[in-house]
Amino acid sequence: MIRRLWVQLALAFTLVTTLSVLMTALFTNTRASADFRTFLAQSQVQQLDLIPRLTEYYATHRTWNGVETVFASIRGMGPRGMGPGGPGMMRGPLELMLADAEERVVYASVSGSGSAPRLSHDDMRQAMPVVVDGTTVGYLVARLQRDTALSAAAQHFLAQLNQTLIQAGLLAGAIGLILGVIIARGLTAPLDRLARAAHRLASGDLTQRAPVAGPVEVSDAAEAFNAMAASLEEAEQARRRLLADIAHELRTPLTVIQGNLRALLDGVFPLEKDEITTIYDETLLLSRLVADLRELTLAEAGQLRLNRTAVDVSAIIAQSAALFTAQALEKQVTLHTDCEPRLPPVLADADRIAQALNNLLSNALRYTPEGGTVRIVAARAHQPSCASPDTDMICIRVIDTGPGIPPEDLPHVFDRFWRADRGRARAQGGTGLGLAIARQLVLSHGGSMGVESEPGKGACFWFTLPVTHTSVTSQPLDASYSW
Ligand code: ADP
Numbered sequence: 001m002i003r004r005l006w007v008q009l010a011l012a013f014t015l016v017t018t019l020s021v022l023m024t025a026l027f028t029n030t031r032a033s034a035d036f037r038t039f040l041a042q043s044q045v046q047q048l049d050l051i052p053r054l055t056e057y058y059a060t061h062r063t064w065n066g067v068e069t070v071f072a073s074i075r076g077m078g079p080r081g082m083g084p085g086g087p088g089m090m091r092g093p094l095e096l097m098l099a100d101a102e103e104r105v106v107y108a109s110v111s112g113s114g115s116a117p118r119l120s121h122d123d124m125r126q127a128m129p130v131v132v133d134g135t136t137v138g139y140l141v142a143r144l145q146r147d148t149a150l151s152a153a154a155q156h157f158l159a160q161l162n163q164t165l166i167q168a169g170l171l172a173g174a175i176g177l178i179l180g181v182i183i184a185r186g187l188t189a190p191l192d193r194l195a196r197a198a199h200r201l202a203s204g205d206l207t208q209r210a211p212v213a214g215p216v217e218v219s220d221a222a223e224a225f226n227a228m229a230a231s232l233e234e235a236e237q238a239r240r241r242l243l244a245d246i247a248h249e250l251r252t253p254l255t256v257i258q259g260n261l262r263a264l265l266d267g268v269f270p271l272e273k274d275e276i277t278t279i280y281d282e283t284l285l286l287s288r289l290v291a292d293l294r295e296l297t298l299a300e301a302g303q304l305r306l307n308r309t310a311v312d313v314s315a316i317i318a319q320s321a322a323l324f325t326a327q328a329l330e331k332q333v334t335l336h337t338d339c340e341p342r343l344p345p346v347l348a349d350a351d352r353i354a355q356a357l358n359n360l361l362s363n364a365l366r367y368t369p370e371g372g373t374v375r376i377v378a379a380r381a382h383q384p385s386c387a388s389p390d391t392d393m394i395c396i397r398v399i400d401t402g403p404g405i406p407p408e409d410l411p412h413v414f415d416r417f418w419r420a421d422r423g424r425a426r427a428q429g430g431t432g433l434g435l436a437i438a439r440q441l442v443l444s445h446g447g448s449m450g451v452e453s454e455p456g457k458g459a460c461f462w463f464t465l466p467v468t469h470t471s472v473t474s475q476p477l478d479a480s481y482s483w
Helices: 005-047 050-061 068-075 121-126 152-202 216-265 273-300 313-331 350-367 422-427 434-443
Strands: 094-100 105-108 128-132 135-144 309-311 334-339 346-348 373-380 393-400 449-453 459-466
Touching: 005 050, 005 094, 005 135, 005 152, 050 068, 050 128, 050 135, 121 135, 152 216, 216 273, 273 434, 309 313, 309 350, 313 334, 313 350, 313 373, 313 393, 346 350, 346 459, 350 373, 350 393, 350 434, 350 459, 434 449, 434 459
Parallel strands: 334 373
Antiparallel strands: 094 105, 094 135, 128 135, 309 346, 373 393, 393 459, 449 459
């Protein structure tokens, strides 16, 4: 129980309040009896008309020499039994000290105190000024003698004061305890709720959210917790979606292989080369799917090894175009390249960039009908069609005259396993991972990839790469990355 934050806070509040009230009471008590004695002494001085007498003496003589006569004249009048609180407030004689304007003692009624040449700081606190013609010409200090006992009435007054102080202390302590508990509970309740939500999240309930309440620090922590919980939930949903997608993608070729093998075994299909080729093609699709998945996972995890050098983009484009020339001729599609002259080099892994570009080209050729055109355009990235207005980038666009992509599909084209027409794309050997991999490759180079399309008028896939200021090192492309 004592380890709970609210209990510790409440105890701390109570301790601080009680201690401060006790200190105040102790201090007030000490001061009160001293100030009360001063008050009694000053009241008697007033009754003896001492200040007006001293004022008159100084006004007449212009010096304090011989002032003892004033004190001698009042000695017989003794204040005994004439205190301000009525008769019997004090029973001892007064100690009187007079100092000049420079605080030098010129008269002391008791020899012990008279030996001090100047008034102390404490004396000055109690001193009554003697003012003549608007100028302070001296100070009178009056106090009860140290051993003077206070009368019963005065003692009763002080006892009452002490009692009031103790009651005030107890009341303040009790209020401190109540306030301490209320404030500490207010502070720790949101923390408790946050801890409970964290426990439930840890036990697998990813929908848990903590209420955002309490002091700024605690509500900030709750907001951070909620953001973390939301991203964990999102990641979990993405993981489940991915697993479901992978299972779905693997199941189709496996079903085809299984069905065909069963048919061969049962003698439904003849054991001929064509049948075995179909099965073999499905295994190719399977291994490609697995290879693509591995590549995408590595790229997303930032674990793909990139051999970055200064690369001439025009050279990569020329090589990719050459790679697809035969396919374009076969499909009767015109393949153009259009590179801005003197393009600066980019800092990239040439093989990986060729891989991304080849994927775009392969798609463009696949979707462009006979008689259409596919253009590869490279320029500095200030064209309005490129999303990046950064002039330190180069933008490469692959523009086709195919069917294009409907606006509602545009946000999904880079998603894993997304295909406008699943069956058809798979039949053509597509895994639905090509664009996701290409985009991830470009992202890991510090670039970006996007698409613009108008249905019926073709599609424009573009990507940007950062320009480097080092000169190009000629590097042969690795043919294994061609699409
Ligand atoms: P796949 O390997 O199945 O082609 P991609 O990730 O490369 O997978 O492409 C995903 C989907 O995006 C394709 O199935 C297709 O529907 C669409 N797509 C890609 N490129 C084009 C294009 N140039 N024109 C029209 N649709 C395209």
